[in-house]
Amino acid sequence: MLLLGNEAIARAALEAGVSVATTYPGTPASEIGDALARVAKDAGIYFEYSTNEMVATEFAIGAATSGVRALVSMKHVGVNVAADALITFAYTGTRGGFVLVTADDPSCHSSQNEQDNRYYALLAGLPLLEPSNPQECYEMTKEAFELSERLELPVIVRTTTRVSHVRGPVIVGEIVKGRKKMEFVKDPSRFVTVPAVARERHLVLLEKLKEAEDLAEISKFNEMHWIGKTGKRGIIASSAGSNYAMDSAHSLDIEVDILKLGFSHPLPSKLVGDFLKSHDVVLVVEELEPILENAVRALAQRQLLKTRIIGKSDGALPRAHEFDQNIVEAAIRKAFGIKGESTNVPMIPGGLPGRPPVLCAGCPHGATYFAVNKAVGKKAIFASDIGCYTLGVAPPYRTADLLICMGSSVGTAGGLAMVNDVPVIAFIGDSTFFHAGIPGLINAVHHGHRFLLMILDNRTTAMTGHQPNPGSAVGPSCCDVTAVSIEDVVKGCGVKWLRVVDPYDIKMTTETVKEAVAQEGVSVIIARRECILLARKDKTGVTAKKPHIDQTICDKCRICVDKFQCPAISSVDKVQSIDETLCAGCGVCTQICPSKAIKEEK
Amino acid sequence: MPLEGHKGGEVMPDIYLVGVGGQGIVTASKIIGDAALLAGKNVLLSETHGMAQRGGSVVCTARIGDVHSPLIPAGKVDVILSFELLETVRAACNASKRTVVISSIERIVPLSVSSQKLKYPTLEEVRASVMRSAKDFVAIDAVKLAEGEGVKMSTNVVMVGALAGTGITGLQRDHFEKAIKMNIQSKQGENLAAFGKGFSETVRLQTPGNH
Numbered sequence A: 001m002l003l004l005g006n007e008a009i010a011r012a013a014l015e016a017g018v019s020v021a022t023t024y025p026g027t028p029a030s031e032i033g034d035a036l037a038r039v040a041k042d043a044g045i046y047f048e049y050s051t052n053e054m055v056a057t058e059f060a061i062g063a064a065t066s067g068v069r070a071l072v073s074m075k076h077v078g079v080n081v082a083a084d085a086l087i088t089f090a091y092t093g094t095r096g097g098f099v100l101v102t103a104d105d106p107s108c109h110s111s112q113n114e115q116d117n118r119y120y121a122l123l124a125g126l127p128l129l130e131p132s133n134p135q136e137c138y139e140m141t142k143e144a145f146e147l148s149e150r151l152e153l154p155v156i157v158r159t160t161t162r163v164s165h166v167r168g169p170v171i172v173g174e175i176v177k178g179r180k181k182m183e184f185v186k187d188p189s190r191f192v193t194v195p196a197v198a199r200e201r202h203l204v205l206l207e208k209l210k211e212a213e214d215l216a217e218i219s220k221f222n223e224m225h226w227i228g229k230t231g232k233r234g235i236i237a238s239s240a241g242s243n244y245a246m247d248s249a250h251s252l253d254i255e256v257d258i259l260k261l262g263f264s265h266p267l268p269s270k271l272v273g274d275f276l277k278s279h280d281v282v283l284v285v286e287e288l289e290p291i292l293e294n295a296v297r298a299l300a301q302r303q304l305l306k307t308r309i310i311g312k313s314d315g316a317l318p319r320a321h322e323f324d325q326n327i328v329e330a331a332i333r334k335a336f337g338i339k340g341e342s343t344n345v346p347m348i349p350g351g352l353p354g355r356p357p358v359l360c361a362g363c364p365h366g367a368t369y370f371a372v373n374k375a376v377g378k379k380a381i382f383a384s385d386i387g388c389y390t391l392g393v394a395p396p397y398r399t400a401d402l403l404i405c406m407g408s409s410v411g412t413a414g415g416l417a418m419v420n421d422v423p424v425i426a427f428i429g430d431s432t433f434f435h436a437g438i439p440g441l442i443n444a445v446h447h448g449h450r451f452l453l454m455i456l457d458n459r460t461t462a463m464t465g466h467q468p469n470p471g472s473a474v475g476p477s478c479c480d481v482t483a484v485s486i487e488d489v490v491k492g493c494g495v496k497w498l499r500v501v502d503p504y505d506i507k508m509t510t511e512t513v514k515e516a517v518a519q520e521g522v523s524v525i526i527a528r529r530e531c532i533l534l535a536r537k538d539k540t541g542v543t544a545k546k547p548h549i550d551q552t553i554c555d556k557c558r559i560c561v562d563k564f565q566c567p568a569i570s571s572v573d574k575v576q577s578i579d580e581t582l583c584a585g586c587g588v589c590t591q592i593c594p595s596k597a598i599k600e601e602k
Numbered sequence B: 001m002p003l004e005g006h007k008g009g010e011v012m013p014d015i016y017l018v019g020v021g022g023q024g025i026v027t028a029s030k031i032i033g034d035a036a037l038l039a040g041k042n043v044l045l046s047e048t049h050g051m052a053q054r055g056g057s058v059v060c061t062a063r064i065g066d067v068h069s070p071l072i073p074a075g076k077v078d079v080i081l082s083f084e085l086l087e088t089v090r091a092a093c094n095a096s097k098r099t100v101v102i103s104s105i106e107r108i109v110p111l112s113v114s115s116q117k118l119k120y121p122t123l124e125e126v127r128a129s130v131m132r133s134a135k136d137f138v139a140i141d142a143v144k145l146a147e148g149e150g151v152k153m154s155t156n157v158v159m160v161g162a163l164a165g166t167g168i169t170g171l172q173r174d175h176f177e178k179a180i181k182m183n184i185q186s187k188q189g190e191n192l193a194a195f196g197k198g199f200s201e202t203v204r205l206q207t208p209g210n211h
Helices: A005-015 A030-043 A053-066 A076-092 A118-124 A134-151 A195-217 A239-252 A269-277 A291-302 A325-336 A364-376 A388-393 A408-419 A430-447 A486-492 A506-517 A532-537 A588-592 B025-038 B085-094 B111-115 B123-131 B142-148 B152-166 B173-183 B188-206
Strands: A002-004 A020-023 A046-049 A070-075 A098-104 A155-160 A166-169 A222-227 A233-237 A256-261 A263-265 A281-285 A308-310 A381-383 A424-429 A452-457 A497-501 A523-528 A547-549 A569-572 A575-578 A598-600 B014-020 B043-046 B057-064 B079-082 B100-104 B136-140
Touching: A002 A005, A002 A134, A002 B025, A005 A030, A005 A070, A005 A098, A005 A134, A005 A155, A005 A166, A020 A030, A020 A053, A030 A046, A030 A070, A046 A053, A053 A070, A053 A076, A053 A098, A070 A076, A076 A098, A076 A118, A076 A195, A098 A134, A118 A155, A118 A263, A118 A291, A134 A155, A134 A166, A134 A195, A155 A239, A166 B025, A195 A263, A195 A269, A222 A239, A233 A239, A233 A269, A233 A325, A239 A256, A239 A281, A239 A325, A256 A269, A269 A291, A281 A291, A281 A325, A291 A308, A308 A325, A364 A388, A364 A452, A364 A506, A364 A588, A381 A408, A388 A424, A408 A424, A408 A430, A408 A452, A424 A430, A430 A452, A430 A486, A452 A486, A452 A506, A486 A497, A486 A523, A497 A506, A506 A523, A506 A588, A547 A575, A569 B111, A588 A598, B014 B025, B014 B085, B025 B043, B025 B057, B025 B152, B025 B173, B057 B085, B079 B085, B079 B152, B085 B100, B085 B123, B100 B123, B100 B152, B123 B136, B136 B152, B136 B188, B142 B152, B142 B188, B152 B173, B152 B188, B173 B188
Parallel strands: A020 A046, A020 A070, A070 A098, A098 A155, A233 A256, A233 A281, A281 A308, A381 A424, A424 A452, A452 A523, A497 A523, B014 B079, B079 B100, B100 B136
Antiparallel strands: A002 A166, A166 B043, A222 A256, A547 A598, A569 A575, B014 B057, B043 B057
16 A cells, blocks of 8 residues: 555554554654554554653653553654653663654754754664665564564664655555553662663663664665676665665666665674675765764774775765755766766746745734734744744744744743843744743743743644644544643743733734733733634634625725735735635734725625 | 656656645645556655645655655656646746646735735746746646536646646556545545546647647
8 A cells, every 4th residue: 555654654553563652743753643643542552642752752661661562753853852761761771662763854844953863873872773665664663663672672763754754655464452551560770770770771781782783784674786786886875865876876877786774773884894895985875964974984994994985074965955866866976987967956946926834814823923013013022933833934924033942932032031121022832832831931930031921822733734732622532631721831830920812803912912011020821713724624713704805995005915914815916805715714804904994795 | 649758668757746735736646646556556755744735835746667766856857747827837947858747727826926026927928938948838727627527626636637638647547536536535426527627638638739
């Protein structure tokens, strides 16, 4: 069947008899959790969208150290959040198979950085599998559980956008039901990482890594591809890089030997050493960081090999952004001295109207931003966060001045407010607030920082595909959930000034923001309105009446296109109009038109 | 229309799908993928998920045949299947003398046209721009054809029909029809009819004298 790389991972986990699966949604990892959330009940597994990646990992550690199999999936930056747990978990090790899937995002298609999470395998000292297509996603995830139980170590499966979001044929097997109940066997000398235990367990981990290397030497995922008869030219490649290398070798019609490393950490030094010995020139093809390349160079030095090694350090391949076949072809030509010109990558012609992603028609965030701009003008500093609402960075709103990571709006707002004499407003979504906003809020209350925190509560995790969050009353198919009240959390953090507004009420929202920024200390506004995509789907919260612009009244002031941003309102040949199909019927535009030319139809 | 995309005797077309988030492009690519699989061919699709889907430009690729990477190398695109006229121009830089561009004439005016007072190109400007590099340009009124079948939302299926009608994919009509049933659960009859409308349209346009 045709499966997305992420779906293949979910399928493999079910066939491996996984009992517990957790995640925090994030592109390009989200579909792993979404697939498991749908089938959790029928498959008899426990699945949860955890509050954040740290909790997701800890929960799974609790289950796996008891003896069941557990899968945790997240996007690359999510591992930063989980890292505190992961790195020490490598010391205790696991009993049931524990697989952590990290989906990296070279070229930042939907991310704030393009960090290379293979470093986490090096940092924690964990086995690393790198699938390059959906079939390998399936096979490697299954194998990762076996490997994890054999070594009693968590195993990292690392994909990239071009692996997770590729759909291709996968041959699948039978789903196996995992055990739901286990008995945790106490062993404090292993599982309680006080210093005396930790020192010992680090030595155990290093021993296990040697065993892991032996397994990498014979792994079927480290395979040779002989293209023609060469023996002189070699390529060592992994993940998406190996796909481009294979396609390039065929399109250039050259003879080359490709060593594809799917089980790449610990590096199988005998296999790689033998490959180096039997080739004169070896090109290392890997996206992002020169991790394999550096390891291969170190190996060549240890074994006193004369093989010429080419990669990123000599500029044959770039260290930033994802590869494509043209980039790899050019590197192959350069490395092996193959004549001919590589095709230039086409440039999109200039002058075309751009089409960046935008807040949807009827998006409550757009209404909030319009009201905030009206209330505080341009003088305020806006600390933003991760979610759809980050799109407010673009004109006309420009409501994002600083964005670092999940939850950073709250923490950075405190520092901004301390050293600036203008109002500071932090924006955070409901899911992100639960994920990483709460410690920052407690810090602000405790230290008396002065800023306004606006929690943009659209009742869902919208950007990643509308997953539930702790504020939701409905969870994945397997399980009942309890909705956690944001008001209760905010009050519990010690906040004294809290208001809840409906962002569709522009006047009320504007007045409340004005009042909030005048407060001493931290003030909080919850701007609550369901995501318009959900509201349109279940036909709640939107009026059937769609507004139109009365051209006899419109004085062409352009506020509806210059200060407000709605995909349904366009201005062509100096005439503003509303597209009825795109219009969601939120009615916000009828409130913002100074001449009252925008009217709801009768 | 002669078959392009021959590599070593086998038909291995590379299809570049573009449009705007929300137009059903991922579903269209899945239909092409399943049709290829039903025909016993290898296929790889790349999809756009996440932030870009919020009304932004969306690109998917479908490569049929024995390839490893889902991304199409520069100069190798056989078909650009565009769901939106402005996106056709944006995608046209990927066209070469082997490329047939099939474009819906649907216009979704981006906010930049209003806010930056930019001009949305006319159909004739799009055609001229495309034909500077491409082999052929086929314009399809996909919205009208879909509405005629009572499935306004199914312009993506009309476009798949238009692709199938060219014969470039080397896949049979019934492979596509089975794939539509696999991927679309509601209004299957209407969707198959919409596919048929798209199919007939390219067949008609390719008949000498009609184009």
